[in-house]
Amino acid sequence: MDKLRFKLRFSLLGHSSDVRAVAASYxxxxxxxxxxxxxxxxxxxxxxxxxxxxxxxxxxxxxxxVSCICTLPxxxxxPFGFILVGSNDCSIYCFxxxxxEPIYKLLGHSGTVCALAAGKFGTIVSGxxxxxxxxxxxxxCMMTLEGHQAAVWAVQVLPEQGLILTGSADKTVRMWRAGKxxxxxxxxxxxxxxxxxxxxxxxxxxxxxATIRHxxxxxxxxKVYYGHSNYIYSISxxxxxxxxxxxxxxxxxxxWSNGECVQTLAIPAQSAWSxxxxxxxxxxxxxxxxxxxxxTQNPSLQASKEELKxxxxxxxxxxxxxxxxxxxxxxxxxxxxxxxxxxxxxxQTKMVRDGxxxxxxxxxxxxxKWIKIGDVVGASGSTPSTSGKTLFEGEEYDYVxxxxxxxxxxxxxxxxVTEDPWLAAQxxxxxxxxxxxxLDQIANFIINNxxxxxxxxxxxxxxxxxxxxxxxxxxxxGSGGRVExxxxxxxxxxxxxxxxxxxxxxxxxVSGGNSVxxxxxxxxxxxxxxxxxxxxxxxxxxxxxxIDGIRKKLVEFNEKIPxxxxxxxxxxxxxxxxxxxxxxPTDQQMASLEKIIHWPKEYVFPALDILRLAVRNFPVNQxxxxxxxxxxxxHLLNFVQDNEPAPNQxxxxxTLCNLFCHKPGENIxxxxxxxxxTEILSSVDSGNKNIQIARAxxxxxxxxxxxxxxDLQAKCQCLSGAAVLLPTFxxxxxxxxxxxxxxxxxxxxxxxxxxxxxxxxxxLIEKFKKIKEPEKIENCAExxxxxLK
Numbered sequence: 043m044d045k046l047r048f049k050l051r052f053s054l055l056g057h058s059s060d061v062r063a064v065a066a067s068y069x070x071x072x073x074x075x076x077x078x079x080x081x082x083x084x085x086x087x088x089x090x091x092x093x094x095x096x097x098x099x100x101x102x103x104x105x106x107x108v109s110c111i112c113t114l115p116x117x118x119x120x121p122f123g124f125i126l127v128g129s130n131d132c133s134i135y136c137f138x139x140x141x142x143e144p145i146y147k148l149l150g151h152s153g154t155v156c157a158l159a160a161g162k163f164g165t166i167v168s169g170x171x172x173x174x175x176x177x178x179x180x181x182x183c184m185m186t187l188e189g190h191q192a193a194v195w196a197v198q199v200l201p202e203q204g205l206i207l208t209g210s211a212d213k214t215v216r217m218w219r220a221g222k223x224x225x226x227x228x229x230x231x232x233x234x235x236x237x238x239x240x241x242x243x244x245x246x247x248x249x250x251x252a253t254i255r256h257x258x259x260x261x262x263x264x265k266v267y268y269g270h271s272n273y274i275y276s277i278s279x280x281x282x283x284x285x286x287x288x289x290x291x292x293x294x295x296x297x298w299s300n301g302e303c304v305q306t307l308a309i310p311a312q313s314a315w316s317x318x319x320x321x322x323x324x325x326x327x328x329x330x331x332x333x334x335x336x337x338t339q340n341p342s343l344q345a346s347k348e349e350l351k352x353x354x355x356x357x358x359x360x361x362x363x364x365x366x367x368x369x370x371x372x373x374x375x376x377x378x379x380x381x382x383x384x385x386x387x388x389x390q391t392k393m394v395r396d397g398x399x400x401x402x403x404x405x406x407x408x409x410x411k412w413i414k415i416g417d418v419v420g421a422s423g424s425t426p427s428t429s430g431k432t433l434f435e436g437e438e439y440d441y442v443x444x445x446x447x448x449x450x451x452x453x454x455x456x457x458x459v460t461e462d463p464w465l466a467a468q469x470x471x472x473x474x475x476x477x478x479x480x481l482d483q484i485a486n487f488i489i490n491n492x493x494x495x496x497x498x499x500x501x502x503x504x505x506x507x508x509x510x511x512x513x514x515x516x517x518x519x520g521s522g523g524r525v526e527x528x529x530x531x532x533x534x535x536x537x538x539x540x541x542x543x544x545x546x547x548x549x550x551x552v553s554g555g556n557s558v559x560x561x562x563x564x565x566x567x568x569x570x571x572x573x574x575x576x577x578x579x580x581x582x583x584x585x586x587x588x589i590d591g592i593r594k595k596l597v598e599f600n601e602k603i604p605x606x607x608x609x610x611x612x613x614x615x616x617x618x619x620x621x622x623x624x625x626x627p628t629d630q631q632m633a634s635l636e637k638i639i640h641w642p643k644e645y646v647f648p649a650l651d652i653l654r655l656a657v658r659n660f661p662v663n664q665x666x667x668x669x670x671x672x673x674x675x676x677h678l679l680n681f682v683q684d685n686e687p688a689p690n691q692x693x694x695x696x697t698l699c700n701l702f703c704h705k706p707g708e709n710i711x712x713x714x715x716x717x718x719x720t721e722i723l724s725s726v727d728s729g730n731k732n733i734q735i736a737r738a739x740x741x742x743x744x745x746x747x748x749x750x751x752x753d754l755q756a757k758c759q760c761l762s763g764a765a766v767l768l769p770t771f772x773x774x775x776x777x778x779x780x781x782x783x784x785x786x787x788x789x790x791x792x793x794x795x796x797x798x799x800x801x802x803x804x805x806l807i808e809k810f811k812k813i814k815e816p817e818k819i820e821n822c823a824e825x826x827x828x829x830l831k
Contacts, residue, residue, distance in 0.1 A: 048297060048305055049344045050353050051324060052094045054086050054334040060464070061328030063111040064316045068123040069139070070098070074318075074326050075125055076334045077108030079464075083127050083137065086334075093343040095336065101137045103144040104129035106482065112158035112166060126166055128155030130482065134168055134178070150176055150183045153193070161199040163800035167206055169194030175208045177221070177758070179800050182793045184758035185221040190214070198237035198245060203259065204766065204801075207245060209234030215247050217259060220762030222720040229255055229263050236277040238286060248274035248288055254298070269296055269303040278319045287325050289314035291465070293415070295327050295337070306388050307337065308404050308415040310357045312462040330462050358401075358414035375400060381412045391415070441492065455484070463488040575822045576785030581702040581743045584736075587655050592648045593618055596638070599645040607641060609634055617649075620656040627662055636670075639677070643690060650681065650693040654700055663704040671710035679721045688730045695722070695736035702743045712747055715756065719744070723763050734776035737767065742779045745786040757794050761787045765801050774819055777810065781822045788829060795830065804830045 054061075059079035067073040072088040074095065085099035110128040117123070125137040127144075134148035134155055153171030160166050161177075165184070169175045171193040177185040187208060196209035206218040215227040215234055232250035239245050240256065244264070248254045252274060254267035272291035279286045285299035291313050297305040311329035319325045324338040338344055345353070375395040385392075385405025392403050392412070403412040439456040453474055457466050467484035470476070593614070600608050609617075613634040620627055620635065627635075635656070638649035656662040666674055680686075681694035698718060701707030711718065722737050741764055748756045764783045771777050784803065788794045798804075807830070810823035 048307060048325075048337040048339055050350055051336040051338040051343050051345055053353075054084075054095055054097075054326075054336065055332075056084055056097050056100075057082065057332045057334075059107070059332055060313070060315060060330045061332060061334045062107065062109050062315050063128075064318045064326045064328040064334055065111040065113050065125075066318055066320050066326075067113050067125065068115045069121075072320065072322065073098075074320070074334065074336065075111050075113060076326075076328055077111045077127055078328075078332065079107035080332075081105070081107055081129075083108055083111065083125065085125070085139070093338070093345065099139055099142070101125065101127070101135075101142050101144070103127075103135045103137075103147070104131055104133065106130035109154055109156045110158045112160045114160055114164060114166070117164070126158055126160075128158050128168060130154045132170070132172075134158070134166075136181075146181050148178055148181065148183070150186075156193065156195055157197045159197045159199050161206075161800065162201045162802060165199075165797075165800045167197045167199055169197040169208055173210075175206070175218075177206070179793070179797045182754060182797075184793075184797050185755050185762070187216075187218050187221065187223070189216060189223050192233075195233060195235050196237040196247070198239055200239055200242065200245070200259070202242040204762075205259065207237050207239075209237045209247055213249075215257070220719075220723050220766050221759035222716065222723055222763075224724055225259075225261055227257055227261065227263075229266075232273075235273065235275050236288075238277045238279045240279055240286070246277050246279070246286060248277040248290075250274070252290070252292075254288060265301060267298060267301070267303070269298075269306075270294065275314065276316045276318075278317050278325065280319050280325070281321060281323055287317050287319060289317040289327050291462075295325075304388065305407070306404065308357055308413065309335070310353075310359070312460070313465065354413060384410070385412065441488075443487075457488055457492070459492055463492075575818070575825055576782050577749050577789040578742060578746050578782050578786045579749075581699075581708075581746055582739050582779075583658060583700045583703050584654060584696040584739075585658070587621070587651070589618070589621060592651050595648040596652075599641065599648065603641055603645055607637065609637060613637075617652055617656075620659070620662055621652060622659075623661075624659055625661060627665055632665060643681070643686060646681075647687070647689040647693055650678075650690060650697060654693055654697040657697060657700050657707060658703055660704045663701065664706040667701065667704075667706035667710040671706075672714065675710060675714045675718065679717065682721050682725060684725055688733060691725075692730065692732040692736040695733065695740055699736065699739050699743055702747070708747065711744075715744065715759075719759065719763055723766055729772070731773040731776065734771045734773045735779065738771065738776040738779035738783070741767065742783045742786070745783040749786050749789065752791075754791075754793055757787045757791065758797050761794060761798060761803075762801065765803055765806065768806060774813065774816055777813075778816070778819050778822060781807070781810065781819065781826060785822065785826055785829070788826075798830060 057078040057080050061076050061078050063077035065075045067075045067085060070087045074086045077083045081104050083101040084097050086095040087098045088095050107130045108127055109130055112126050114124040122139045127135045132151045132153060135144040136146050137144050151170040151172050155168050155170050157169030158166060164179060166178050167175055173190050173192060175187040175194050175197055176183050190210040190212050192211035194208050194210050198207040204219055207215055209215045211233040213230045216223050217225040230249040230251055234247050234249050236248040243259050245257050246254055250273040252270045252272055255263050256265040257263055270290050270292050274288050274290040277286060277288045287297050289295040293309050295307045295314055296303050309329055311331035313330040314327050316328040317325055324336055326334055326336050328334045375393055378394050380394055381403060388407035390405040393400055402415050404415045406413050440459045441457045443455040455470050463485040467481050596614055616631045617634045620631055639653055641649055678694040678697055681690040701711050722740060744760050748760055764780045768780045788798050807823050807826050810819055813819045
């Protein structure tokens with residue numbers, strides 16, 4: 043990037059309060075959307091004959107302030123696209139350009155919706171103070187992403203990778219695929235406030251710790267950027283990833299290139315809340331003075347000299363609290379003559395003394411001069427007797443309000459007129475751990491009781507920030523806040539878990555009353571061609587077994603493990619009896635089974651094979667599911683790790699599949715859905731066909747359950763998982779089972795069909811039309827394509 047020379051292009055005037063959100067709009071071309079605390083959202087179109095913009099559409103609907111915006115591109119049905127607005131009233135509003143009123147409202151979050159991002163094909167992602175993010179398509183919530191320990195302040199989509207990023211007040215960034223968290227990025231020392239995709243494999247995060255971090259999706263932090271002196275609220279990448287722009291509480295917008303801050307633009311407002319880059323290389327910043335400002339490098343679009351001078355004068359009149367600058371000793375500050383010397387770095391700040399007054403100046407490398415950015419007020423060199431301010435906890439304030447909480451404890455709310463009211467209210471809430479729902483009440487009280495106050499004017503009156511009386515008592519509002527024939531480890535013996543163990547429960551696939559022999563998900567490619575491959579209505583299980591081989595291997599391994607883990611000959615007989623017995627298992631049988639499935643990993647696979655077969659029987663299924671279901675699932679998932687021997691992996695997966703065949707096991711696998719799906723989706727494919735088929739079967743069984751339950755979010759989570767696994771599996775049987783999974787999930791559900799389209803599953807499935815053998819893959823793919831088109 044060449045050395046930047048951004049200058050003011052135009053100021054968008056119209057909002058009556060903070061502009062909290064800005065976004066580029068798809069229509070008209072080059073237009074900007076702004077959202078404000080005044081509860082309105084406005085669309086600004088560029089003028090044809092001058093650099094300015096004109097307000098062309100004002101939208102209202104939120105019952106509280108607008109906190110975030112994203113836009114969706116035009117489509118055949120909606121040629122102007124959509125504008126999505128998140129609000130402090132916990133809702134998301136969808137607007138078109140046809141009406142000032144929302145066309146629909148999305149409900150589900152229980153806290154402020156503070157972040158929005160658009161995905162592919164009409165999907166959006168929202169982040170909220172309720173600690174969750176949600177994935178939406180149309181008017182439906184398709185998934186809820188849970189895991190953060192505090193508010194989700196930022197969301198971002200990496201569509202090429204099928205990934206979602208969320209940034210939180212818990213100081214972390216999480217990366218999600220198919221509804222499950224794949225990675226947690228740690229490093230920031232305070233709330234993560236903004237995210238931006240830098241490339242398909244890299245992203246940026248900004249934080250209240252005044253740093254920006256550059257990450258690779260594999261987890262490495264490539265660089266930490268320093269420059270801002272206060273909270274960084276927002277970040278946006280310039281076109282073609284040619285640098286990026288950030289803004290925050292230090293009253294600046296900063297432009298970065300090649301790892302350095304190359305330009306610092308001061309803003310005549312307390313807070314620079316939001317920044318977004320436009321397709322032509324300009325950027326827009328929304329600020330706490332109710333103005334959104336557009337900056338440009340294009341000389342033909344820059345404001346006139348008169349407008350630039352007026353902007354500079356406005357900047358010079360700003361009041362800067364001494365607390366933001368540091369501990370000042372006025373007598374030791376230099377005079378104005380120091381401004382005759384050029385600065386050493388863009389954005390460098392100097393304070394100069396003029397008598398008893400102190401002013402701040404910032405070096406502009408672009409202009410080659412010092413620009414006054416405000417007067418410093420409340421300098422620490424003053425004293426209470428001369429300043430007339432109220433001293434609280436060693437600092438001076440224009441106001442100190444008293445607040446009584448329910449327990450009768452009085453809290454002090456300090457405030458200076460140069461502060462942002464909402465930031466002061468937020469600090470007060472965080473300090474005293476009060477409900478977030480008081481934010482607007484406190485902030486509006488501050489505004490109403492400090493209107494017209496001249497900088498430096500003092501008041502030490504005690505007010506109730508809600509009634510105007512001397513005390514306020516908050517009340518609870520009730521809101522929430524191997525190789526066959528050999529031992530894969532010893533090379534000896536004859537028993538290995540059978541490769542052909544792929545039978546379904548009745549060796550049939552039922553769909554609309556059609557019984558199919560041998561061509562469903564059974565691994566048998568002979569027989570008649572399916573007339574209907576889905577929806578699959580019964581659970582698949584793994585039945586085939588070599589009982590004598592299991593017994594011999596169990597006896598052999600029992601002699602090789604430590605003595606403390608060995609079982610007696612009678613115990614071996616008793617656990618083998620669990621495979622076919624329909625009687626209730628004894629406590630001794632269950633204890634022996636529990637013991638052998640905890641053998642060392644190189645000897646445990648025959649024990650897992652027994653468990654896999656035993657859970658097909660209702661008494662064992664019920665016993666293990668109802669007494670140790672959670673622990674058993676957790677233990678089985680330990681064997682699914684990539685570093686585990688392949689037999690352990692596919693036998694553990696087959697056991698989970700077989701659990702579905704009775705209600706108790708079905709219940710525990712559904713209750714442990716998130717944990718199980720996370721594991722099978724995050725594992726790296728080893729190339730072992732048995733592992734692939736077992737993973738696909740487990741996903742297929744989940745699709746059967748979700749189809750029965752009509753659980754939209756669960757369907758979408760499972761569908762996303764199938765979309766992740768399908769292109770990674772080379773085994774045709776595993777592929778077929780995933781195709782049947784997709785068909786079962788979308789069958790008869792228009793919402794899930796739309797979500798499948800948003801995942802671009804159509805183009806993925808079309809590749810499988812070319813697979814002629816086995817024929818069922820081509821046929822199933824064609825059926826799916828017909829449904830999705």
